[in-house]
Amino acid sequence: MTQGAHILVVDDEVNIRGALVTLLEKKGHRVRGAGTGEEALEQLEVVPADLVMTDLKMPGIGGMEFLRRLKEKWPETELVVMTAYGSIDTAVEAMRCGAYDYLTKPIDRERFPIVVEKALERHALATENKQLKSRLDTRTRFDQMVGDSEPMRRVYNMVGMVAESDVTVLLTGESGTGKELVARAIHHRSARANGPFITLNCGALPENLFESELFGYDKGAFTGAMATKLGRFELAHEGTLLLDEVGELSLKSQVDFLRVLETKEFRRLGGTKVIKVDTRIIAATNRNLEAAVKQSDFREDLYYRLNVVPIHLPPLRERAEDIPLLVNRFLIAFSTQYRREPKEVSRDAMRLLRLYAWPGNIRQLRNLMERLVVTVKDAMIQPEHLPEEIQASKEDARTMLVTLGAPLEQIERDVIQRTLAEVTNHREKAAKLLGISLRALQYKIKEYGIRA
Structure with a gap:
C-alpha cells in the first residue's frame, strides 16, 4: 500500500475527524485535521496535501465551494468527499467537479482503505507523469534522444563537444540503442545543420553494389546505366554522411572507402572526372571493431581513421531509470498517430518494464508500446497486458545485472x-x-x- 502520503481530513465532527486521522496514521501516512473549509485552505497554503478527505456539510464555506477553491489552487491534489447516505446526489455532483470518489457515513471500514489507496495511486501516477513530461521537454533539444541517466548524460556531453568540429565520430553499441539518433543530433548541432544528412546501410549492400551506392556512376558506365547517378558521398556534400553497420564492409570495400576518407576525392563508376567533396563522416557499428581488427576482418588503418572520437551508446538494461521517460514518449507519440485515447502504465507494469533486460533495446521497447496502444482497450496498461517474457521478469525483482569492469x-x-x-x-x-x-x-x- 502507498505510504507516507500527506493527507488532510476535513470534518466539523471532532470524533469522526479524530478517528479517521488515527486510522490513516496507522497506515503510515502523515495526517492533519481541520474543522472547517477555511481552516483547511489555510493549512494547505502552508503544506499542500496529496489527498484531502472532506465532509460536504460544514459550517462556513460549503463542501462544493471548498472543492472549487481546492481544485483551482491545487489541481493535482486528489479529493474524496464524505456524505450522509441521503446526499449521494451531491457527492456525485462533486465527482463531476473533480472529486475522485465518495464515501457514505457511517464510513465503511472495508471500503475506506481501498478508496484511499486508489486515490493516492492516482495522485502518484499523475505526479510522476508530470515530472516525466517535464524531463522529456528538457531533452527535446537532443533530436528525439530521451534519457536522463548518467550514461546518457555522458552521451549528451560528447555530442556537445564534437558537434561543432568536423572530426570523424565512431558510434558503437548494440543494435537498437539509437546510434542514428545520435548521428542526427551531432549533425543538427554542427555548422552543417543546413546541409544534407545522408545515410548508407553498409550491412544491406552486397560488395558489388557498395561502390556504385557510395560514389555513384556516369551514364553508360554499365548495361542499364541510362543516366548519371550521384552517390551518397556526393549527395552529402557540405553535410554529413552516416555509414551505418560499417563493420559489415568487405575488405575490398574497406580499401575503396579508406582511400576516399583520406583524400575526399573520388571518381564515379565509368567516369574520369575527379570529384572533390566536403563531407563529414560518422560511422556506426554494433560489432567490436577492435576484435575484428585482431581477427583480420577489419583493416587496422581504417579503424583508426574512423575511431577518432568514439561514442558508446549504452544498452537499455544499463539505463533502466530512462525507461519511464521512453515509455511516456512512445505512448504519447503512438496515441497521437493512431488517434487513440492517451494511455498510462501502472506502477506494477512499469516496475516489470524496468526489470526486463531488453535484448532489442529501445527499438524493442518502442515496438511494444506501439502494440499496446493499438491492442489494449483500457486506459491503464497493467502487468497482464505485457508479454509473458516481461511478466516473468518479476521473479528477478531483487536482482540486477552488473557489467564486469564497470566502475x-x-x-x-x-x-x-x-x-x-x-x-x-x-x-x-x-x-x-x-x-x-x-x-x-x-x-x-x-x-x-x-x-x-
Whole structure:
C-alpha cells in the first residue's frame, strides 16, 4: 500500500475527524485535521496535501465551494468527499467537479482503505507523469534522444563537444540503442545543420553494389546505366554522411572507402572526372571493431581513421531509470498517430518494464508500446497486458545485472537507484535495505546527482 502520503481530513465532527486521522496514521501516512473549509485552505497554503478527505456539510464555506477553491489552487491534489447516505446526489455532483470518489457515513471500514489507496495511486501516477513530461521537454533539444541517466548524460556531453568540429565520430553499441539518433543530433548541432544528412546501410549492400551506392556512376558506365547517378558521398556534400553497420564492409570495400576518407576525392563508376567533396563522416557499428581488427576482418588503418572520437551508446538494461521517460514518449507519440485515447502504465507494469533486460533495446521497447496502444482497450496498461517474457521478469525483482569492469561508483549508484525505485523513493526504507544510515544515503544521493 502507498505510504507516507500527506493527507488532510476535513470534518466539523471532532470524533469522526479524530478517528479517521488515527486510522490513516496507522497506515503510515502523515495526517492533519481541520474543522472547517477555511481552516483547511489555510493549512494547505502552508503544506499542500496529496489527498484531502472532506465532509460536504460544514459550517462556513460549503463542501462544493471548498472543492472549487481546492481544485483551482491545487489541481493535482486528489479529493474524496464524505456524505450522509441521503446526499449521494451531491457527492456525485462533486465527482463531476473533480472529486475522485465518495464515501457514505457511517464510513465503511472495508471500503475506506481501498478508496484511499486508489486515490493516492492516482495522485502518484499523475505526479510522476508530470515530472516525466517535464524531463522529456528538457531533452527535446537532443533530436528525439530521451534519457536522463548518467550514461546518457555522458552521451549528451560528447555530442556537445564534437558537434561543432568536423572530426570523424565512431558510434558503437548494440543494435537498437539509437546510434542514428545520435548521428542526427551531432549533425543538427554542427555548422552543417543546413546541409544534407545522408545515410548508407553498409550491412544491406552486397560488395558489388557498395561502390556504385557510395560514389555513384556516369551514364553508360554499365548495361542499364541510362543516366548519371550521384552517390551518397556526393549527395552529402557540405553535410554529413552516416555509414551505418560499417563493420559489415568487405575488405575490398574497406580499401575503396579508406582511400576516399583520406583524400575526399573520388571518381564515379565509368567516369574520369575527379570529384572533390566536403563531407563529414560518422560511422556506426554494433560489432567490436577492435576484435575484428585482431581477427583480420577489419583493416587496422581504417579503424583508426574512423575511431577518432568514439561514442558508446549504452544498452537499455544499463539505463533502466530512462525507461519511464521512453515509455511516456512512445505512448504519447503512438496515441497521437493512431488517434487513440492517451494511455498510462501502472506502477506494477512499469516496475516489470524496468526489470526486463531488453535484448532489442529501445527499438524493442518502442515496438511494444506501439502494440499496446493499438491492442489494449483500457486506459491503464497493467502487468497482464505485457508479454509473458516481461511478466516473468518479476521473479528477478531483487536482482540486477552488473557489467564486469564497470566502475564501482557506477555500480553503487545503480544499486541505490534500484533500491529507491523498489521502495517508491522512501529514503528511510531504502537506507534500511542498504544497511546504511539515512544521512549516508542522502549524501550519496547528492554526490551521484540521483533524482529521488
